[in-house]
Amino acid sequence: MTATQRRGRKIMMTPGELDEFLTGQRTCRVATVSADGAPHVSTLWFAWDGTSMWLYSVVRTKRWADLRRDPRVAVVVDTGEEYGELRGVELSGTVEFVGDIPRTGELCAELDVPETLFARKNFGLEEMPHDGRHAWMRLTPSKTVSWDFRKLGSL
Known part of the structure; x- marks a missing residue:
């Protein structure tokens, strides 16, 4: 079950806005925990199916090694340049x-x-090309936090 966002309710995305945003974006930033406990952040392309974020990662990466050891993750997808244009989503879970x-x-x-x-x-393409270097991870978030600063103008 996804945790409810408490702060920033006025600027949070509705479920429809969230789905449209994640479906339309291409790149996310993935935060993992390294073996020494330090955070590690890297970028990936992803797919959103309306419930889960699908991450397609090279298996010989620090990100992959980190997640095999500790599958907890936080992922951010955001866009915007000017303050009033900022919008994004943070998904976290395992x-x-x-x-x-x-x-x-x-x-x-x-x-x-x-x-x-x-x-x-x-x-x-209609069919996924496979290179024998990547593999899939599914994140069904336990917590989702979103923001859309464009809503500040209408408050």
Whole structure:
């Protein structure tokens, strides 16, 4: 169950706005916990299926190693340059690893939707290309915080 946002209710996104925002954005920043306890932040492309964020990561990265050891994660997607244009979402929770590692394209019904969404959004393709270097993680957030500063003008 997703935790409810308490602060900033006036600028938080509605469920429809949140879904539209995450569906339309391409890049997120992924924060993990390193072996020494230090934070590590990296960028990824993602797919949003309306419930979960799907992260497609190279398996030979610090991010992947961190999440295999400790699957807790925070992800930020944001946009805007001027203060009154800022909007974004922070999703946090625990990732689950889905499918073959690395992904070679073996049949996996659970990946049909995210791979189609990801391939269309990022490659303009109907089918996901597999390079044998990446694999999938699913984040179904336990906490979601959003903001849309464009709403400040209407308060």
